[in-house]
Amino acid sequence: MILTTVEIEKIKDFDEQGFFSSTYLAMDKRLEREVAVKDINVKGKVKEEDVEKFFHEALKLSRSEHPRILPIYFVGFCGTGDEAQIIPRVVTKFMKNGTLSAVLRNQYETGFTFPLDTIIRYSHDIIQSLIHLHSLDILHLDLKASNIFIGDDGKLVVGDFGQSRFLIDGLTEDAENLYPALMPDEFSKKSVVDKTADIYQFGILLYSMCCYDKYRAYLEEEYKIDVEVLKGLFGESATGTKEDIKEFSANLKRYKKDVNNGLYSKGDNYYNYIPGKIIDIISKCVAQKVEDRYNNFYEVQSDLNELIFPSGVSSYVEEIGQDSIVFNKDDVGCLINYSLNDVTNKFSLVPTKGATVRRTKIKEKVTNTTLRKEILKLANNL
Incomplete structure (x- = not known):
């Protein structure tokens, strides 16, 4: 040696x-x-x-x-x-600009979600790295925001290959120690994964960009399966009892069941500034059965390319808890307030550009199923 x-x-x-x-x-x-x-x-x-x-x-x-x-x-x-x-x-x-996780956390502390236009751009960066890795028969197997860095050019750089494995005849049987929140069903049952395991993890990573505060709340509060819990139970200085480990196992089982039942796929678990197309992409990525997921990242990229982002719009975010979408259109500040009529169960969309309410652009009687599409369409027409 x-x-x-x-x-x-x-x-x-x-x-x-x-x-x-x-x-x-x-x-x-x-x-x-x-x-x-x-x-x-x-x-x-x-x-x-x-x-x-x-x-x-x-x-x-x-x-x-x-x-x-x-x-x-x-x-x-x-x-x-x-x-x-x-x-x-x-x-x-050393990536001096830090991790995607830190950027997301800092953004949500401002009271606004992460910009949709940046989510789309960052998704393409990640997809490009995974297409390259998969062309070399390398699986990453640890795709999460803390393992992705902001490059000097402002684009994302994928790192941390501690869990990476190499494919033989399209499969790897020696994957181990996968982060529980990113563990697909096939690994839990057979400890065998293929390229769709990275696709599964990408879907959860994309959800974390869309709803970082919700994602952290799931791991830290609802299911209690985050890194700090793992260290307390299984780390070198573990203090967890048998009962604690039993509770962790039950929480993990419940989490996996809820993922399969739509935790990352149901529109109710998203902010309204996220278009249905992205929700559909994530849903297909995290499908329980391998055969129901995308076959490769080219397919993910193709579907993402179908999302038409409004021309001239930037910094497209939702103000948390305020039922309002905030963005710039042609360098002018804009706002779309949406409110639900409890009687008709329909939404009204009231747009403001600059300091002026655009009354001719107000939309009424928008249904829950078309809300996301109508908000994006209105942003495009301001």
């Missing part, structure tokens, strides 16, 4: 940590540059065949160079003083 090392000096831990790894900002002392370091948590002694497998996977990842994929500088091991107890380490480019 050849133990390769890199001389680094830790600067600080990143705010966002995974369950199976520790990540931090460090200085590469030899090349005098800041880097991001990920040390993978390994319990017990590392076998030589595991080391060879780790380097084999790293070799293939190193060949996955792409503008939308995080560059890997170094893959090796960190010594602990015990030759049999070593820690797999991945050193990558």
